[in-house]
Amino acid sequence: MITxxxxITLSVSDLERSFDFYTRILGCQAIAKWKKGAYLLAGNLWLCLSLDANTRKSLAAEYTHIAFSVPEKEFQKYSDRLISLGVEKWKENISEGESLYIFDPDFHKLELHVGDLFSRIAATREVPYEGMEFFGCG
Incomplete structure (x- = not known):
């Protein structure tokens, strides 16, 4: 059973640039770093950066992304800071809760989001997505 x-491991083309982005710009905590990788914490999430020559090289059109939680009271200040540092957005928010959709230096799609699964379910119960069904609790 998955618990x-x-x-999350992200392939990166330039370890120093990505390490700087995730620690200095996003504020992840550095735990360890070596020649071909780094371990970080994003809250309680273990994030690994792994140097890889096959890392994506362009802006992909697909929706796959990683979302990180941001406290509601800090969202605007944090979001404004990232934009002022030149972090590029890949999408505008249209869903429940504040979100900022950004690229990292290797075009991994990230989302900084206020809220959780339960707030999303509550919002979609009010305005369901097309063909949406609900199961179990929530």
Whole structure:
């Protein structure tokens, strides 16, 4: 049985640039770093950066992304800071809760989001997505 996300590994083309982005710009906590990788914490999430020559090189059109939680009271200040640092957005928010959709230096799509699964379910119960069904609790 799966109990949650163990860790996320992102392939990166330039370890120093990505390490700087995730620690200095996003505010992740550095835990360890070596020649071809780094371990970070994003809250309680274990994030691994792994140097890889096959890392994506362009802006992909697909929706796959990683979302990080941001406290509601800090969202606007944090969002404004990222935009002022030149972090590029890949999408405008149209869903429940504040979100900022940004690229990292290797075009991984990230979302900084206020809210959680339960607030999303509550909002979609009010205005369901096309063909939406609900199961179990929530």
């Amino acid at each position: 949650g996300i163990n860790h």
